[in-house]
Amino acid sequence: MELILWALSFFIDLALLASTFYQLVILTDLEADYINIYDTASRINRIVIPEFVVQGVLCAVFLITWHWFMFLMTVPLACYHVMLFLKRQHLFDVTEAFRFLNAEKKFRMIKLGFYLALFAIITFRLALSVFNFLSDAEDAVHLF
Numbered sequence: 001m002e003l004i005l006w007a008l009s010f011f012i013d014l015a016l017l018a019s020t021f022y023q024l025v026i027l028t029d030l031e032a033d034y035i036n037i038y039d040t041a042s043r044i045n046r047i048v049i050p051e052f053v054v055q056g057v058l059c060a061v062f063l064i065t066w067h068w069f070m071f072l073m074t075v076p077l078a079c080y081h082v083m084l085f086l087k088r089q090h091l092f093d094v095t096e097a098f099r100f101l102n103a104e105k106k107f108r109m110i111k112l113g114f115y116l117a118l119f120a121i122i123t124f125r126l127a128l129s130v131f132n133f134l135s136d137a138e139d140a141v142h143l144f
Helices: 002-031 037-064 068-086 101-143
Strands: none
Touching: 002 037, 002 101, 037 068, 068 101
């Protein structure tokens, strides 16, 4: 069961990393004037809610499976996402885009760093689970 949990977490975190990196690239393209502001807003706003949901699910999975450290590590970002959603500040606003562009980029850089740190921990735990699974299977073979 542990192996399935860490494999699932690995792919979820990989998707969150890709989503955040994509948003950062879109914002950088807007800053360099390679893309117009309306395309930027539609591309970012299309993936904000799914990202929030997936991150919340990852946090809930860690809570349900009693992985307290990972839960406590992911809950602040989940709470921040909920706060942004409740204040209706989660979408990229076209009218305020250039005023908050640096803040939006900084926020996504911090999230990218967070997801990278989480990715390193999850990758280590996945490798440890694979090792434990294989060593347990090898021990079971020697019993018979």
